[in-house]
Amino acid sequence: MNQFQYVRATKPQGAIDAVAKDPTAKFIAGGTNLVDLMKRGIMTPQKLVDINRLPLAKIERQDKGLRLGALALNSAVANDALVRQHQPLLALALNAGASPQLRNMATVGGNMLQRTRCSYFYDLTMPCNKREPGSGCGALEGINRMHAIFGASDKCIAVHPSDMSVALVALDATVLVSGPKGDRRIAFADFHRLPGDTPEKDTNLEAGELITAVDIPDGPFTKHVHYQKVRERASYAFALVSTAAALDLDGNTIKAARLAMGGVAHKPWRLTAAEQSLVGQPATEASFRRAAEVAMQGAKAFKHNAYKLKLGPNTIVQALRTAAAA
Amino acid sequence: MKAQQKQIGAPMNRVDGHLKVTGAAKYSAEYELPGLVYAVLVGSTIAKGRLTSIEAKAAERAPGVLAVVTHYNSPKVPGYDTAGKDPSQPATVGGPIKIFNDDKIRFNDQPIAVVVADSWERARYAARLIKAQYAKEAHQTNLEDNKPQAFLPTSAKKNPKSPMADYQRGQADAYKTGAIKIEGEYVIPTEMHHPMEMQSITAHWEAPDRLTLYDKTQGTLATRRDFAKEWGLPEANVKVIATFVGGAFGNALHSWPHESAAIIAAKVVNRPVKLMLTREQMFTQVGYRPYTWQKLGMSATPDGKITAITHESIGQTSTYEEFTESTLAQTRMMYASPNLTTRYRLAALDIGSPIWMRGPGEATGAFALESAMDEMAHLLNLDPLEFRLRNYTDTDPEKNRPWSTKFLKECYKLGADRIGWSNRKLKPGSLRDGEWLVGYGMGVGTFGAHRGGAHASAQLRPDGTVLMQCATTDIGPGTGTAMTQIAADTLGIAPEKITFELGHSDYPQAGTQGGSSTVNSVGPAVQQACLALKDKLRELAGAQNPTFASAKKEDVTLGDKHLSLSSNTAARVPYSDLLKQAGAATVTVEAKPGNEGQQYSMYSFSVHFAEVRVHELTGEVRVSKLVSCADAGTIINEKTAANQMKGGAVGGIGMALMEHARIDDRFGRYVTKDLADYHVPVHADAPNIEVAFVNQPDLKVNALGTKGIGEIATIGVAPAIANAVFNATGKRVRELPITPDKLV
């Protein structure tokens, strides 16, 4: 780990100023991702601005939705009565991630900003454009069984590892940020980005911008929801593929649907066309299968992840099945 | 009276359990010595080539740094010249890598420097400042690519009778002409040990020629021997302390570069040096279960008698050491096949040396053999248990000798009842539980009931307590507990009165803890030491009371405060009188096996039954029930023995379903470098594992009747699961692990 300065912010503006002024500074929340990366020398901030004392941990009702403070703990959100009542999908996704110990430390803002788990990103001696722009993508011709099937570029084929974000993109959440240039709102679907030629940028957040909260509008998705996460062991592993599914049913007819996948792209992957294909259809295996086919259009596999072309749609079907039966 | 209760077999709690759960047990990384400093290893970033320069200035100038040692400035290690010529290690050829000795790189992450600083954090920081330049050479890290270059191990070339040599009974490769035959290739990828406790060592030169090591090792004496030799010292000058070992599956059966590095560093700074490996370094520094390719062909008669088996294997070794293991042993002796051929080969890769990992070799081989048994049973439309019974053998078909004992049929019965084997359907894909396909499978394991010579001492103290000592280690199975139980029964006193000390090279000699041999070897030494102590006490008492002089040692009774005789309770000598002159009565004995091993084939046996559920859409596999039954001779402690079986079974689940160390061959580097990438089972992956023992003594192995448990707990588990997956889905996976991508 490199040497660094540590400051504790007491006001959001103080935190923003500290980071905006110093390009080598970073916010630290739960630290469960940032500290790991620092120990390995992958991230080397010269200054850590501790935001844990900022009053941003509330989970509350807004007029037409829920507001999650950026510092609300993953465990607090997952166990919150309002969340469970209004957005049960989010609770399911959170509980599918990491372990209880980590969820007790991890925050909403930090979870969104956790970095990829690509092995090449993690090894300082190997090429990785995300870590070291211009060094090449180790995974492209390397071991890429965990990697993207959507939206990858020849610069980067890594995936975003967050489970929570898959539910949030499905639920049409909005990210609230404050920065040196003031406050702004970013649609969750626009928050993370595709790698393109600049994979070093995971998100559209600008230097010094602090996430203050995430808003989730109320919707009809309070019952028929499911988060299906497929992994190589029963718990405590990142997804091979995951699907967040939410249905609004009228009898057996689908009035509205939400679908998003994790483990398949550089960002949580919303499946709007597949959602559309479900509207007005009966909640049957055949409809789910068709939606899964629509969802997979444009998917492209690399040497070791072709299984995702089959596991992906199967996971969607399984998520929809379970959501419909919930 | 409590003391009269039989302790052997009882589910006694671990004698060190309290120390372990309260944190009072001291592991190798927890010794604090005056003047202690910290060392961190720097590894190469190429797999093969030469170091052309090491830039260490920045590290040397970093705060708190005391030294940076590389091959440029390392003191000469006297034993390097003679290393690798140890006749007591016939299994290996070549020798451990001699670090800081030359500029040659033999594997990725080979230590090229060690940084010593006044704190671990500072040493770690400085280690990152070191930059090396290399002249790279083309490396080989892929076994599949190197199969054509595979060779017969040197030990087999030298000795055609070696278990590594080609073996044949009946006709060679006779299965090929059989009418009913199967043939398949099987792959086990590299697997890592990863016990909870990572390897660490504190090296302390107490004098220029006296070395003390607080080390994570499975053998205090083996470690003492290796480093005495490396430094040209008499063994008496080297002390190795491993009082507690936080799990080891073979990774501490060998002396490794980090140990040499700590000793060299301590010499350079002339202070005690602590070196702790990181989890990442555990992938590259302390061995692994080697990647192994196997091919197995089998033929049988229509009524289910095996007529021939050919089993071939190519295992991975390093370029500087020939590592071999008994991959093909179980195939030669398990089933009564008249024609049998085995061929074992090695491929040398530019990766650090492998090392035995729990159920070494046999666990790898059993995956192929026991999968093939299932495949043949399926082809014959026979129940796999029935197929095994039809090929059961009451004598060892390899050595043509009787078994010392074999209660495998009894294991089959115990396990089949408990798993509900009668629910199994012959036709795969027949059973369902909602979205989950359900299947049943079995796998058999065996491992030699090895016994070596061992010493133990016993001392009676004036307060009536007994201190016993032995150099053996306890890597987790509960050796101290089992030995206390044996001593309690032999002495006829309560276990609370006995302290069993182990893990110190100054204690009476015993072998390394490995190969399921500790209870078999040390158990008899403890038993005999206790009998010898009784005799000694009888003799001492005889000087004061003639009734004792003529009594038999078996008759001697140890009371709370005095010695008496079971035949004559009136005859009493208080310990205070007895020990007045000597202070304490001490005996040391050696117990050695006789030639039973030449007359009988001695093996432990196990069978594992698995019930699995495979998700019809996602291909996820859950082991919903696992039953492990063992014929392991006398069970000394029902609780710790069952604990061993369960741990081994969990290891088997890992092997079957998730463990896979992957290398990117372009770089010759692992891409799985932490426990997020290299998966081992979590609690949710382990069902409630049921264990049953036949518990019949094998008095040919030793007077206690034990045969060993550690290895058979794992051997056969992976094929049981793979066979259950086949039964559930009709999909035969011959390349482990069985991950969802292979089943969707």
Ligand SMILES: Cc1cc2nc3c(=O)[nH]c(=O)nc-3n(C[C@H](O)[C@H](O)[C@H](O)COP(=O)(O)OP(=O)(O)OC[C@H]3O[C@@H](n4cnc5c(N)ncnc54)[C@H](O)[C@@H]3O)c2cc1C
């Ligand atoms: C072993 C392990 C397993 C895991 N498994 C999973 C899993 O299965 N699924 C999953 O989804 N996740 C998993 N995780 C990741 C975990 O969810 C993240 O580490 C965690 O959510 C990060 O939150 P944090 O508050 O600790 O972030 P930090 O580590 O504190 O910060 C992460 C990043 O976010 C920035 N940041 C934090 N808060 C703000 C803010 N308010 N505004 C702007 N920037 C901010 C920091 O500067 C830093 O760059 C796992 C982690 C570990 C260690």
